[in-house]
Amino acid sequence: MITGIPQSGGFRWTYRAYVTLFFIYLALPLVTVCVFAFNDSVFPSLPWEGFTWAWFFGTDAPYIGVFHERGILRSVVTSGIVAFWVALLSVFVGTCNAFLFVRHDFRGKGFLYILMLLPLIIPGIILGISILVFSSSVANYLEDATGLWFDGLRPGLILVVLGQFSFITTFATLVISARLQKIDPSLEEAALNLGATRWGAVRAVTLPFLYPAMAAAGVVAVLMSFENFNTTLMLVGSDAPLTITMFDRLKLGSTPVLNAVSLLLIVASAILGLASLLLQKRTE
Amino acid sequence: MPVTDRSRLTFYLLLAPLLLWLVTLIILPHVGMFLVSLREKVGVREYETGFANYAVFFNEPLYWNTFARTAYMSIAATVLTLLIGFPIAYYIAKLTRGRTKTTLFLMCLIPFWVSELVRTFGWMILLRETGVFSNVLQWAGLADAPVEMLYNDAAIMVGLVYTSMLFMVVPLVTTLDSLDDSLIEAGYDLGASGFAILREIVIPHAMPGIVSGCIVVFMLSLGNYLTPILLGGKDSLWFTGLIYSQFITRFNWELGSAFGFLLLGLSSTIVFIGLKLSRQSLGRTMAQ
Numbered sequence: 001m002i003t004g005i006p007q008s009g010g011f012r013w014t015y016r017a018y019v020t021l022f023f024i025y026l027a028l029p030l031v032t033v034c035v036f037a038f039n040d041s042v043f044p045s046l047p048w049e050g051f052t053w054a055w056f057f058g059t060d061a062p063y064i065g066v067f068h069e070r071g072i073l074r075s076v077v078t079s080g081i082v083a084f085w086v087a088l089l090s091v092f093v094g095t096c097n098a099f100l101f102v103r104h105d106f107r108g109k110g111f112l113y114i115l116m117l118l119p120l121i122i123p124g125i126i127l128g129i130s131i132l133v134f135s136s137s138v139a140n141y142l143e144d145a146t147g148l149w150f151d152g153l154r155p156g157l158i159l160v161v162l163g164q165f166s167f168i169t170t171f172a173t174l175v176i177s178a179r180l181q182k183i184d185p186s187l188e189e190a191a192l193n194l195g196a197t198r199w200g201a202v203r204a205v206t207l208p209f210l211y212p213a214m215a216a217a218g219v220v221a222v223l224m225s226f227e228n229f230n231t232t233l234m235l236v237g238s239d240a241p242l243t244i245t246m247f248d249r250l251k252l253g254s255t256p257v258l259n260a261v262s263l264l265l266i267v268a269s270a271i272l273g274l275a276s277l278l279l280q281k282r283t284e
Numbered sequence: 285m286p287v288t289d290r291s292r293l294t295f296y297l298l299l300a301p302l303l304l305w306l307v308t309l310i311i312l313p314h315v316g317m318f319l320v321s322l323r324e325k326v327g328v329r330e331y332e333t334g335f336a337n338y339a340v341f342f343n344e345p346l347y348w349n350t351f352a353r354t355a356y357m358s359i360a361a362t363v364l365t366l367l368i369g370f371p372i373a374y375y376i377a378k379l380t381r382g383r384t385k386t387t388l389f390l391m392c393l394i395p396f397w398v399s400e401l402v403r404t405f406g407w408m409i410l411l412r413e414t415g416v417f418s419n420v421l422q423w424a425g426l427a428d429a430p431v432e433m434l435y436n437d438a439a440i441m442v443g444l445v446y447t448s449m450l451f452m453v454v455p456l457v458t459t460l461d462s463l464d465d466s467l468i469e470a471g472y473d474l475g476a477s478g479f480a481i482l483r484e485i486v487i488p489h490a491m492p493g494i495v496s497g498c499i500v501v502f503m504l505s506l507g508n509y510l511t512p513i514l515l516g517g518k519d520s521l522w523f524t525g526l527i528y529s530q531f532i533t534r535f536n537w538e539l540g541s542a543f544g545f546l547l548l549g550l551s552s553t554i555v556f557i558g559l560k561l562s563r564q565s566l567g568r569t570m571a572q
Contacts, residue, residue: 019375026395029406036409093301100298115306121555123507125524126544129531130313133320133541166309227399230509243401262402273397
């Protein structure tokens with residue numbers, strides 16, 4: 001913090017006002033969404049018709065709350081299943097990648113590292129269409145060749161999981177590598193000197209040291225998977241995850257039930273986000 | 285470490301998932317997409333190889349105007365995000381400390397953990413004809429009738445800047461944090477004006493953060509679909525919207541793939557130029 005610099009009072013106040021305005025700008029859309037979740041009106045807009053919990057717990061049409069709205073509940077479950085598999089796969093592959101890039105030297109390492117980072121600079125929608133095009137041609141080829149059906153390669157949850165996994169793994173790799181670089185190699189050597197096998201030393205010493213980072217990567221993966229839209233949009237089949245369902249409703253115009261879902265999402269993602277930060281802090 | 289058979293086995297076991305992931309989900313799909321984009325439909329299930337799909341793009345003004353429009357709107361969004369975000373990053377990095385600093389930083393982060401859909405929904409409620417701003421204006425007597433602020437370029441810009449802000453502020457705060465305060469103070473002691481210090485000390489030091497922030501924001505804006513479609517309406521003319529309609533509505537995958545490749549080309553070119561201009565490597569930029 002810089003203290004020793006004279007600044008005119010006017011400048012300081014303008015600067016503070018600007019920062020305040022900025023944070024109002026950041027908060028405004030989220031606060032608005034949350035406030036209108038409690039409006040006793042079938043449209044998420046003014047005028048304010050009074051306070052209600054109906055958009056959470058209501059059972060009578062048109063006041064059907066989130067907890068009684070089948071379509072939304074089903075898509076939350078779908079999103080949960082997708083997020084679970086994405087997190088599991090990306091943390092597993094991310095951990096392998098971390099060991100590979102941190103512990104091994106080999107020819108072409110720099111090139112593979114750049115390749116590993118590429119998913120970050122490919123727009124999500126292009127990742128989606130490329131996987132869609134590729135898997136469909138593989139499915140066509142296999143179906144022509146064998147006469148069997150390969151539904152897993154057609155738009156649907158498997159492709160959604162693979163599509164999200166394809167770029168979330170990069171994040172998992174970066175988070176876990178950062179932690180692995182910090183471990184003191186003498187700890188593992190001590191275990192080896194004490195007669196542990198290589199794998200035994202990794203399991204007893206290194207992996208426990210990595211758990212917080214793996215957990216953080218998992219939480220980040222769940223968050224990113226839940227909110228992903230672009231890649232998912234191109235790969236989705238008949239079972240729509242939450243963001244897709246919400247998008248369809250939004251285009252048609254919807255009741256404040258969407259605000260209620262959004263409020264729950266905001267709370268859940270804030271909690272998950274803080275959890276990932278705390279986990280990563282423990283790794284430092 | 286001696287190269288034993290076992291450690292070689294470990295190496296290959298670790299290499300396998302990486303290669304499997306990169307080859308089947310990144311490399312082959314993009315090669316496949318490129319091949320599809322070279323396919324010309326000449327009849328039912330009859331194809332020839334050629335650049336016809338790319339020719340369609342260059343011969344149809346709508347397509348390539350949309351492409352250009354997406355590019356310059358994204359550049360505008362990037363510049364705006366930088367101009368708005370820089371003072372904030374400087375404030376967080378240099379003018380606060382301890383708990384205030386952590387709180388402000390968290391307040392920047394939280395909106396971005398929330399789905400982009402929710403954020404865009406918030407802007408729709410604020411900007412639309414029956415929305416909050418319109419009502420406030422009428423109540424204040426500044427407007428006689430409801431004002432539609434949605435479905436125009438300004439609305440798209442507001443949404444893009446909002447969505448990208450974090451990716452600018454975080455790298456800026458990181459680089460500004462590493463700037464030694466005494467350098468700025470020395471500048472003042474030697475009689476430099478605030479502007480000179482900004483130009484000679486702060487901005488050169490923050491350059492890596494500025495570059496990586498700009499690259500990420502530009503890419504995100506270019507590849508954005510939700511914000512232009514929801515805030516810009518049907519006539520938003522965003523290139524990702526064209527790709528979507530070729531794929532899902534028209535079912536013309538050949539043309540859609542060509543469009544996808546053009547967008548990918550544009551985005552990679554800009555990233556490459558940005559990295560070259562700032563003499564940075566992809567690894568370092570992305571790690572920030």
